[in-house]
Amino acid sequence: xxxGQEMAQxxxxxxxxxxLQDAPGSKEFSCVFxxxxxxxxxxxxxSLAYRYVxxxxxxxxxxxxxxxFNQCVTLDATTVKLEIWDTAGQEKYHSVCHLYYRGxxxxxxxxxxxxxxxxxxxxxxxxxxxxxFLQNEIVIILVxxxxxxxxxxxxxxxxxxxxxxxxxxxxxxxSAKSDYQVTELFVTLxxxxxxxxxxxxxxxxxTHWKKxxxxxxxxxxxxxxxxxx
Amino acid sequence: MEAEDxxxxxxxxxxxxxxxxxxxxxxxxPGSMDTGEDEPSVALxxxxxxxxxxxxxxxxxxxxxxxxxxxxxxxxxxxxxxxLSDSASTDNTLEDSSEFSxxxxxxxxxxxxxxxxxxxxxxxxxxxxxxAESWRAHRKHIFVLSEAGKPIYSRYGNEEALSSTMGVMMxxxxxxxxxxxxxxxxxxxxxxxxxxxxxxxVLVSVSSTLQSEQQLRQELLYVYYQIISMLTQASITRIFxxxxxxxxxxxxxxxxxxxxxxxxxxxxDPCFLLGAVRCLPLQPALRDSLGSLLQKAITPNLVFSILxxxxxxxxxxxxxxxxxxCRLEPTxxxxxxxxxxxxxxxxxxxxxxxxxxxxxxPDCYFYAYISYxxxxxxxxxxxxxxxxxxxxxxxxxxxxxxxxxxxxxxxxALSSGLKSPSYSVAxxxxxxxxxxxxxPLDIPDNYRQLPQxxxxxxxxxxxxxxxxxxxxxxxxxxxxxxxSTARPLRLIYHVAxxxxxxxxxxxxxxxYTCFSPLVTKAGAINVLTKLLRWIKKEEDRLFIRYPPKYxxxxxxxxxxxxxxxxxxxxxxxxxx
Numbered sequence: 001x002x003x004g005q006e007m008a009q010x011x012x013x014x015x016x017x018x019x020l021q022d023a024p025g026s027k028e029f030s031c032v033f034x035x036x037x038x039x040x041x042x043x044x045x046x047s048l049a050y051r052y053v054x055x056x057x058x059x060x061x062x063x064x065x066x067x068x069f070n071q072c073v074t075l076d077a078t079t080v081k082l083e084i085w086d087t088a089g090q091e092k093y094h095s096v097c098h099l100y101y102r103g104x105x106x107x108x109x110x111x112x113x114x115x116x117x118x119x120x121x122x123x124x125x126x127x128x129x130x131x132x133f134l135q136n137e138i139v140i141i142l143v144x145x146x147x148x149x150x151x152x153x154x155x156x157x158x159x160x161x162x163x164x165x166x167x168x169x170x171x172x173x174x175s176a177k178s179d180y181q182v183t184e185l186f187v188t189l190x191x192x193x194x195x196x197x198x199x200x201x202x203x204x205x206x207t208h209w210k211k212x213x214x215x216x217x218x219x220x221x222x223x224x225x226x227x228x229x
Numbered sequence: 230m231e232a233e234d235x236x237x238x239x240x241x242x243x244x245x246x247x248x249x250x251x252x253x254x255x256x257x258x259p260g261s262m263d264t265g266e267d268e269p270s271v272a273l274x275x276x277x278x279x280x281x282x283x284x285x286x287x288x289x290x291x292x293x294x295x296x297x298x299x300x301x302x303x304x305x306x307x308x309x310x311x312x313l314s315d316s317a318s319t320d321n322t323l324e325d326s327s328e329f330s331x332x333x334x335x336x337x338x339x340x341x342x343x344x345x346x347x348x349x350x351x352x353x354x355x356x357x358x359x360x361a362e363s364w365r366a367h368r369k370h371i372f373v374l375s376e377a378g379k380p381i382y383s384r385y386g387n388e389e390a391l392s393s394t395m396g397v398m399m400x401x402x403x404x405x406x407x408x409x410x411x412x413x414x415x416x417x418x419x420x421x422x423x424x425x426x427x428x429x430x431v432l433v434s435v436s437s438t439l440q441s442e443q444q445l446r447q448e449l450l451y452v453y454y455q456i457i458s459m460l461t462q463a464s465i466t467r468i469f470x471x472x473x474x475x476x477x478x479x480x481x482x483x484x485x486x487x488x489x490x491x492x493x494x495x496x497x498d499p500c501f502l503l504g505a506v507r508c509l510p511l512q513p514a515l516r517d518s519l520g521s522l523l524q525k526a527i528t529p530n531l532v533f534s535i536l537x538x539x540x541x542x543x544x545x546x547x548x549x550x551x552x553x554x555c556r557l558e559p560t561x562x563x564x565x566x567x568x569x570x571x572x573x574x575x576x577x578x579x580x581x582x583x584x585x586x587x588x589x590x591p592d593c594y595f596y597a598y599i600s601y602x603x604x605x606x607x608x609x610x611x612x613x614x615x616x617x618x619x620x621x622x623x624x625x626x627x628x629x630x631x632x633x634x635x636x637x638x639x640x641x642a643l644s645s646g647l648k649s650p651s652y653s654v655a656x657x658x659x660x661x662x663x664x665x666x667x668x669p670l671d672i673p674d675n676y677r678q679l680p681q682x683x684x685x686x687x688x689x690x691x692x693x694x695x696x697x698x699x700x701x702x703x704x705x706x707x708x709x710x711x712x713s714t715a716r717p718l719r720l721i722y723h724v725a726x727x728x729x730x731x732x733x734x735x736x737x738x739x740x741y742t743c744f745s746p747l748v749t750k751a752g753a754i755n756v757l758t759k760l761l762r763w764i765k766k767e768e769d770r771l772f773i774r775y776p777p778k779y780x781x782x783x784x785x786x787x788x789x790x791x792x793x794x795x796x797x798x799x800x801x802x803x804x805x
Contacts, residue, residue, distance in 0.1 A: 032453040039484045062483035062573045065582020065597070070622070088582070092459055096583050099617055 032081045033092040033193045036101045037130075039110035040121040041089030045065045047176035048110065057177050063088040066100045073190040080190045097225035101132065105196070106139040106189055113173065114152040119160065121134040126167060128175050136199070139192040140169040143185065237346040244378040270661040281541035316430040334506055352491040355485065359386035359394075368698070370435040371452060371492055372394065374399060376447050377474040381430070382452075382485060384492055388478065393484045395420050395539065398433050402426065409737055414442050428462060429469035430477075439702040441709030444502070448495050451560070454587040455491050459484055463586045463592035467797060494567060502708055503739070505682035509541035510652055520544040522639070528627040530596065532558055534626075538608045538647050540566050544773060558588035559680055571610065579627070581620045586613075602631060603640060606649055654685040657763045659756040661690055663728065667764055669772060670738040683771040684766070690727070700728075703739050707732040711739070722750060729753065 009054045046067065047059045049170065053069050067086045072079050083114040087093065101107060109125050111118040122142060129140060142164045144155060164171035170192070174181045235619045357364050363385055367517040373382040373680035381390035388395075402424060405412040417421040423445040425432045440448075456467070460480055468475050495501045523534040523546040535557075536543040545557060565584065572580075583594040598612040598620065610630060612623050633641045648779070656660055668682040690696050703725055710718050712735055729744045731753055742760065744753050768774065 010641075056270075059487060064568060064582075065580060065584075066600075068579040068581060088483075090483040092484070093582075096617070100581075140802070143781050 005076060024067045031194070031197075032083060033105040033163070033190070033197075034083045034085065034103060035108065035115065035121075035189065036085040036087060036104040037108045037110055038087055038097070038101065038122075038125045039089055039108075039143075040112075040118040041091075041111045042116075042146065043089060043112040043115070043118045044176050045086050045089060045108075045110050048108070048174065048182060048185075049084055049180045051179060051226055053084070055179075057100060057179070061110040063089060065093060069154050070159060071186070073186070075190055075194065077121070078194065080194060082186065097128075098132065101129065104133075104138060105193055106141070108141050108143050108185070108189070109169075110143045110145050112146050114149045116145055116154040119144075119155045123163065126169070126191045135168065136196070139189065139191075139196055140167075141189060143187065144173040145176060147173045147180055149179045257591070287617060319516065323579050351642055352529050354385045355383075355387055357386045359390045365415070369436055369492075369496070370399065370433075371488075372433040372435075373452065374431050375469065375473075375475070375477060376429045376431060376434070379476055381477045381481065382488055398424075402431055403423065421445060423449065425453065425749065427453045427474075428466050430456070430465065438698075439706045440640070441705070441713070443712070443714070444705055444709055448492075448501070451495060451501060451564070452488060454591075455488060455564050456481070456484075456562060457587040457591050458561075458568065458585045459487070461594060486742045487568055490571045491567045494563075496701065499681065499684060499701070499704065500559070500563060502701075502705060503668050503680075504559050505680040505683045506542045506562055506587070506740055507540070507683065508537050508681050508772055509543050509647070510683070510770050511543065511643075513774070515639065516544050516773065517642075518637065519634075519639055520546060522630055522633045522637075526626040526633070528614075528619065528622040528626050530614045530619055530625060531612055532611040532615055533611070535562070535611040535613070536608070537566065537611065537703065538643060540570065540680075541593065541651075542679070542773070543608075557679055558586070559589045561586035561680065563609065566596070569611070579624055581623075583617070584613075596620075597622075598627065600624075601646060602634065605644075606642055608640065643648060652688045653688060657687070657760050661744045661748045661752055662742060662760060663745060664691065664758050665760060666704065666741040667760075668739040669737065669768070670735075670739060672772065672774065676761065678773070681772050700743060701726070703743070704728055707741055722753070731756070731757065768772075 037046055041062060049067075049069060050060065051057055053071050063086060065088055069084045069086070071082045071084060073082060074080075085104070087097055087100050096210060101208050102121075107129055109122040109129075110209060111122040113119075121164055126140065126142075129138065142160060144157075144160055151175055161171055170188070172181060172188075176182055196210075241477060247601070270715055273634060277384075305359040315422050337681065338678045344716050363764065364621065367385050367391055369384070370381070371382070371384040372395055374380050374395045378392075378396045378398070380392050380395045383395075387530055401415075402412055411426065412424045417667075419437050421440075421442060423434045423436070423442055425434075425446055427450075430453060430454055434445045434449050436445055465477070468480075470476070488635050500507050510667055519536060523544065525537060527534070527548060532548055535547075536545070542562070545558065565586070568584065569580075578600070580597070580599040582597050584596050584597040585591065589595075594617075595613045595615060596617045598610075598614065600607040600610050610627055612626060612782070614623050654664055664685060666682055666684040668680065672681065687697060691700050703723070707723060710721055711732055718732075719734050720734045721730075723732070724746075726746075728746050729740065731744070734740070741762075742753070742757065744756065748756070
């Protein structure tokens with residue numbers, strides 16, 4: 001439960017001040033980030049996006065293909081534009097999903113805490129992303145949604161946390177229905193993106209980009225080749 | 230589609246058709262296969278199955294080759310192979326789009342995974358008890374199964390619970406197939422069972438409505454095409470070639486609602502029956518301006534721009550890149566609109582999705598950009614591109630269209646037209662007329678255009694669902710008589726229990742009208758004359774007469790407006 005705050009705090013504690021000093025020249029354009037929501041069907045990807053963009057909740061029908069929104073986040077003096085790609089969870093669209101996550105700056109791997117299988121699917125998505133991206137290219141957050149149904153929980157916090165830790169990704173739990181930690185999630189994401197951007201900026205100036213690798217927060221345990229086992 | 234129906238007598242036999250007056254009590258049994266027994270008797274079409282000649286429905290797709298190697302034993306083995314099939318199936322899916330090189334392997338998942346593939350839903354039709362009498366009592370059941378007898382979709386009740394029923398259906402199909410033939414329908418006292426086989430899919434309709442076999446077949450094809458619109462025919466064929474007992478529900482999870490919605494629409498919206506698109510009644514000047522706005526906002530690989538409001542067509546633009554002979558088929562547009570209607574949407578969102586237009590090309594995807602232009606999500610812009618990477622440029626087209634609509638206040642003009650749902654039949658000024666459906670066949674440049682139709686709001690006695698069903702049953706019946714392949718009619722005057730109907734087809738239009746029951750034949754004819762005059766007066770508003778497309782090609786159809794004379798219409802009834 002406390003994870004969301006924990007994460008948000010960690011990031012806020014870390015970042016934004018130094019960023020503003022560091023990269024005041026981060027002009028308008030570098031602050032547009034592509035965020036993709038991935039996960040099995042009916043885990044609440046659209047609801048999360050809807051909650052965040054529209055500040056509301058509605059029972060939604062399945063998404064076709066992908067639905068696209070823009071949302072600006074103001075972090076202190078910086079305005080970050082998030083291009084949110086809310087993908088369809090249905091399996092029939094998996095074959096085209098790479099279309100949507102290609103070039104993404106961030107991915108939210110959403111699962112339903114009351115459905116173990118959706119958590120497994122999130123793991124699969126992670127391994128997909130690992131094939132497509134280098135670790136320092138993309139911010140990945142594992143999102144356990146439907147916290148309002150926590151009595152029916154099938155995926156424990158520990159389990160998810162452990163998985164996130166091993167794979168060096170962020171983790172939080174949300175409820176789009178009761179508006180718990182949704183805005184925080186996206187704000188954190190924006191912070192992370194700025195941080196990543198800033199580090200990339202640095203790398204462009206430093207010589208050897210390969211060895212100075214970005215680590216989001218944890219110690220530099222390299223990502224495992226396969227997330228499954 | 231019906232416009233080209235070869236069943237219509239070609240010559241203008243303008244005199245009284247022999248069976249113009251129809252006896253209401255006459256039972257419709259196209260085949261002579263009525264049997265009283267519960268034991269279903271099999272109505273075989275005599276003709277031995279030829280590839281392509283298999284469907285006499287107008288939508289028939291060639292190439293459904295009779296694949297007889299299906300064996301029943303396979304059906305029984307399916308359970309033992311289930312795990313194998315399901316874990317391997319992910320590969321199939323991913324390879325569908327030849328670009329996805331990395332199969333997503335799920336073998337790390339826990340063993341419970343297969344069971345939860347079908348997700349929990351709020352109670353729906355799908356949770357019905359399939360052994361209950363109420364389940365049997367549904368007007369129309371639709372089943373979709375694979376050649377291996379695996380359930381894919383059932384309109385009511387859980388497919389899983391129906392697997393033995395579907396097994397029986399497949400057994401029937403296979404049995405007939407083994408005799409080098411194909412099962413088409415079974416008639417019982419109160420039900421018609423219609424079978425359609427399309428590639429590896431078998432679709433079955435069990436209906437107690439008045440619809441003809443051909444109409445039911447048509448509906449099944451709509452279902453098939455809707456599935457194709459999501460998966461493409463090529464990938465379905467490929468999947469089943471690789472794995473005969475693949476569980477297609479994996480790929481259709483979440484799509485049941487789309488099929489459910491389609492089947493409800495098919496029963497309540499005449500656009501499916503008539504194979505025509507309903508246009509939003511609109512001032513021609515406004516329609517033209519909107520058309521030219523769409524025409525200006527284009528980008529490479531953009532093929533169709535379609536503007537709809539509440540599922541009614543406002544205007545459509547087809548780009549020059551599309552070869553001359555092609556046009557957007559009404560079926561494709563209906564399926565597309567149904568898909569859009571069955572998915573989540575809110576105003577700020579822009580949707581980018583692969584979609585197949587099965588009548589246009591059943592094997593390939595278009596990429597559809599879908600966005601609503603107003604806060605109430607009534608005005609919807611659909612842009613179809615062939616380039617999957619073109620989201621941003623297509624989205625930019627939308628911005629230009631939106632901008633143009635704002636500066637010209639087209640949106641206000643449109644939404645004021647949308648306030649009243651459609652129009653009332655009272656506008657015709659004929660008190661005895663309750664409802665009508667009019668499909669013009671004389672639109673200039675007809676062969677390149679979307680077939681259109683118009684009909685007023687359903688009012689008066691047809692407010693409840695059951696009354697509406699009753700009316701559409703009657704329309705279906707008239708339609709089936711008009712389009713009967715055995716003995717097509719041009720004119721039917723049908724006195725039903727609670728209303729009187731008249732259907733009439735000429736070379737210029739197809740018209741179905743519904744009158745109050747007390748109307749006399751002469752009265753009905755007077756009303757028809759009035760109605761036709763009214764439509765003539767309003768046709769520029771009701772229909773897209775001159776579609777804006779091919780800016781480089783002159784529209785040859787424009788001249789054909791002249792020869793149309795009202796006299797021909799009015800004089801028609803001289804023989805009655």
